[in-house]
Amino acid sequence: MTDGFGARLAEVVARRGPLCVGIDPHAPLLAAWGLGDDAAGVREFGLRVIDAAASRIGIVKPQISFFERHGSAGYAVLEELLAAARAAGLLVIADVKRGDVGSTVDAYGEAWLTPGTPLEADAMTAVAYQGFGSLDGVLARAAAAGKGVFVLAATSNPESAEVQTLRTASGETIAARMVAHAAEHGGNVGVVVGGTVELAAVGIDPDALRAVPVLGPGFGVQGARLADAPATFGAAIGSLLPSVSRSVLGAGPDGIGSAIDAAVAEVASWQR
Numbered sequence: 001m002t003d004g005f006g007a008r009l010a011e012v013v014a015r016r017g018p019l020c021v022g023i024d025p026h027a028p029l030l031a032a033w034g035l036g037d038d039a040a041g042v043r044e045f046g047l048r049v050i051d052a053a054a055s056r057i058g059i060v061k062p063q064i065s066f067f068e069r070h071g072s073a074g075y076a077v078l079e080e081l082l083a084a085a086r087a088a089g090l091l092v093i094a095d096v097k098r099g100d101v102g103s104t105v106d107a108y109g110e111a112w113l114t115p116g117t118p119l120e121a122d123a124m125t126a127v128a129y130q131g132f133g134s135l136d137g138v139l140a141r142a143a144a145a146g147k148g149v150f151v152l153a154a155t156s157n158p159e160s161a162e163v164q165t166l167r168t169a170s171g172e173t174i175a176a177r178m179v180a181h182a183a184e185h186g187g188n189v190g191v192v193v194g195g196t197v198e199l200a201a202v203g204i205d206p207d208a209l210r211a212v213p214v215l216g217p218g219f220g221v222q223g224a225r226l227a228d229a230p231a232t233f234g235a236a237i238g239s240l241l242p243s244v245s246r247s248v249l250g251a252g253p254d255g256i257g258s259a260i261d262a263a264v265a266e267v268a269s270w271q272r
């Protein structure tokens, strides 16, 4: 029987810690790394990040937009990097934020979560703006393959409150509703909650987050501090997978290892 994603994730976190490093080849970062803003530059950047990550952490998160900028060549590089990350023993969360009518989003699940496909990852991010039920097919597909899905709940960007703090007919916020739906999946479906978010302001009870993996971007350049995460997430700190991209990638090819080490040390100091 295939292990569930929650169990696979717990095993990685126990062995390598919860820190997730983004593979975000922004154009300015490529320039700072002395690489071209093209598919070859993105490939070199990605391979170096994977190399630095492999001996230090357990989870990486490629951001698809920075590959899509380079068209089919970017996708070919992403396929290579996904395979390289897997071969290095890293768990890969594809940050693709997919959502659509169910029959269409299911095809996204097929692309990203099916063993043996060119874009296979361990988990993908998804958006339930079309209703949580629109993700049923992809969640079933993920469960069958031991893969994970992280559904946006309370995102790290300052504009998010306009939508995510709206209240449903039963009085909970949309963000809290996403958490409640994810919790129905026994730890195999996670949510995205930014490190910049004040949980009370978005109507999320930290206790509710204890039942789900929480992918937490927003640390570093977006303003959240890893040191503040225990206060921000409270009882849910044990669920958090803090994610950092530019704050470590900005250290450059020679500094990224030390930057990841510093983030790992910060996270290890938490009482989880």
Ligand SMILES: O=c1ccn([C@@H]2O[C@H](COP(=O)(O)O)[C@@H](O)[C@H]2O)c(=O)[nH]1
Pocket (backbone or CB within 6 Å): 022, 024, 063, 095, 154, 155, 156, 157, 192, 193, 194, 217, 218, 219, 220, 221, 222, 243, 244, 245, 246, 247
């Ligand atoms: O709420 C969200 C969801 C996803 N992201 C993604 O995480 C990284 C953050 O990058 P930094 O350089 O650490 O700011 C990026 O890929 C975003 O698309 C997010 O920021 N917030």
